[in-house]
Amino acid sequence: MNDQEKRDYLERYQAQKAKGRPFFPDILFKDAVVSLLVLLVLVALSHFVGAPLEARANPNDSAYTPRPEWYFLFLFQLLKYFPGRLEVVGVFLLPTAVIVLLFLLPFLDRSPRRHPLARPVVSGAAVLMVVGILGLSALSVPFQFIPLLVAAASKSGESRRIEQLAKRWQTFVEAEEPEAVKLSVDAAVR
Numbered sequence: 001m002n003d004q005e006k007r008d009y010l011e012r013y014q015a016q017k018a019k020g021r022p023f024f025p026d027i028l029f030k031d032a033v034v035s036l037l038v039l040l041v042l043v044a045l046s047h048f049v050g051a052p053l054e055a056r057a058n059p060n061d062s063a064y065t066p067r068p069e070w071y072f073l074f075l076f077q078l079l080k081y082f083p084g085r086l087e088v089v090g091v092f093l094l095p096t097a098v099i100v101l102l103f104l105l106p107f108l109d110r111s112p113r114r115h116p117l118a119r120p121v122v123s124g125a126a127v128l129m130v131v132g133i134l135g136l137s138a139l140s141v142p143f144q145f146i147p148l149l150v151a152a153a154s155k156s157g158e159s160r161r162i163e164q165l166a167k168r169w170q171t172f173v174e175a176e177e178p179e180a181v182k183l184s185v186d187a188a189v190r
Helices: 003-019 023-048 070-081 084-108 120-156 159-172 178-189
Strands: none
Touching: 070 084, 070 120
8 A cells, every 4th residue: 555545545534534423422332232132132032042952961871972063063074084193183283273374364464455356365265264164064964963863763663764874874983983883873773
């Protein structure tokens, strides 16, 4: 940004500022009112609707297979690609590197241009990250819901369907954990 562009920008800013409303107290008051309304809606929803919770944890139940929430599915899937001692890379080092990169982004890309097409490197990196997260999450979705389908099929008495779902479930779990597959399918059928 050269000196002429800076002067033009400052002139436009001063003109907008002269005919605008003051931030304090006008706009700040509106923000506070909206924030209070959102807080009241959240409190009312939590009181009247509540959150769907599972049964209390039972440390004696070895058949329980914990499932992550939807916003952690990509990390859950990433664990499959970094087995054993490499889990630290997939669960800690890669996410930490991405978060550090996000914090450094304003310092790395100092371009005055705002349009995403004018910043192909940053836009490409952001799109690549979103596609990676969505792709890993999509890959883990079948892995998440097959035990639930097995349970639903067993309650309706469809033994052939249970066998098909159990076989599909086994293909999603690594060969190192055959006992975990058997336990989770047995638990789902119960």
